[in-house]
Amino acid sequence: MAPRVSTTDRIHLALREAILSGELASGSLHSIYQLAERFNVSRTPVRDAVLRLADTGMLEIERNHGVRVRGLKVDDVREVFEARLLLEVPAAAFAATHADDALVTALRACLLDFAAAVATNDEAQFQRSDRQLHTMLMAAAGNTRISAMVESLRDVTQAHGVWTADQSRTLRAIQHEHEPIVDAVAARNPDAAARLMRDHLVETAVLLMQQVAKTSGEAVPDPWPGALISRARGV
Amino acid sequence: MAPRVSTTDRIHLALREAILSGELASGSLHSIYQLAERFNVSRTPVRDAVLRLADTGMLEIERNHGVRVRGLKVDDVREVFEARLLLEVPAAAFAATHADDALVTALRACLLDFAAAVATNDEAQFQRSDRQLHTMLMAAAGNTRISAMVESLRDVTQAHGVWTADQSRTLRAIQHEHEPIVDAVAARNPDAAARLMRDHLVETAVLLMQQVAKTSGEAVPDPWPGALISRARGV
């Protein structure tokens, strides 16, 4: 069985994990040559992956000089979750109005995986379930570009290193925020779905900001979500 | 010395224009090698540009077979403007609450460029002014990722070919939609700014959909904006 996944994708994933795990220190400078040697591949797939990561803002390419790791700052978390709020909250409401039974069934199945992951403290499975649930809701909104954007935004923050602290407590808390969302979708209650999704994302964002702040010594923005989100009602 | 532009960026732009102008027919299959020869560059920058265009959904890469042009369908316009509505309307409201005098001055200057472009029927300048105005409003929202997303969304629809029909009428109409937005921002009236931005984007989207539909023989979705947008109030 030939590996269906391209080398570029593999390197892309590996680089992201290396950055977010702190293996590649924030602010450090590297070269395509070094990274290619590190992963035992040629420079081409590394270059492709680096370009993609630079698009999402995780790396910064300095021409003829190297690639600098941007790490994950508190402000990055703010930006990512502001965007996710603007996109995912309406999507959740839409899903609640247009949900068919198949979607609800799939969502409920996902919740079971969730619970299992929490019970066994399996963080990788937890991440997968979380992503799957959000992805299904986004898919229901029927806008592939918005879905892709949210996926890309998730990529920036999804990391083992960031989540590990205080696992058992926060994982369970996050899980418990998902259940009422699915209930609201099942009940075809868009307002509730939107409100619950909003609360869930805000909760997650604040949690992440605090953890990132702890490791980077930054301050968490005091009034968050800020005005950009509050004003989102104006659409 | 002019700011250095990479070959990749140049090809990226050229390919996008070629696709949107119809020079590369929708659905047609090409190869990196052919395209490289066409632009008199090597395959590498073409490949980079193609990968980026594939990310935005304008091209589809078929492994070991070629790249297929996806063209611009009515549904693409719907998706792009749904996303822009979700992002730009809150941003406009935010800009209205947080605008400083410098921003207002810059916006007013932009309106003058706009009027000049319309007066001389200079579509290139029109596009630049339009983008500049929207970009300034987005920048005021203080979220670089959202700004980048909107830029990318604009890229998909910005094309000479699509706009050319009925120029003198539509250009002036679009220009006149921008003035009240700037006025609302200057008056620090976020609700008005949001409403006006929404109307402007919807108007533009419908216009684009009709033009795309005319050339592709598709039907324009009847009730637009649809439920995803209507539900956006729930944030």
Place this chain on the structure above:
DNA sequence: GACACGCATGTAGCATGCTACATATTCACC
């Protein structure tokens, strides 16, 4: 000691060589 300048070093960007593979075509066989 401060500073300007040239050179060595290392890099990204671009060009090109090479390979596995997806598709189209031919052709043998029934």
Place this chain on the structure above:
DNA sequence: GGTGAATATGTAGCATGCTACATGCGTGTC
């Protein structure tokens, strides 16, 4: 003629050469 396997063709993906350039360091000058 219909069908399926062998072959031919062309491609993306990956590896590797090559070049202009950004940066840092040493050297010369005052």
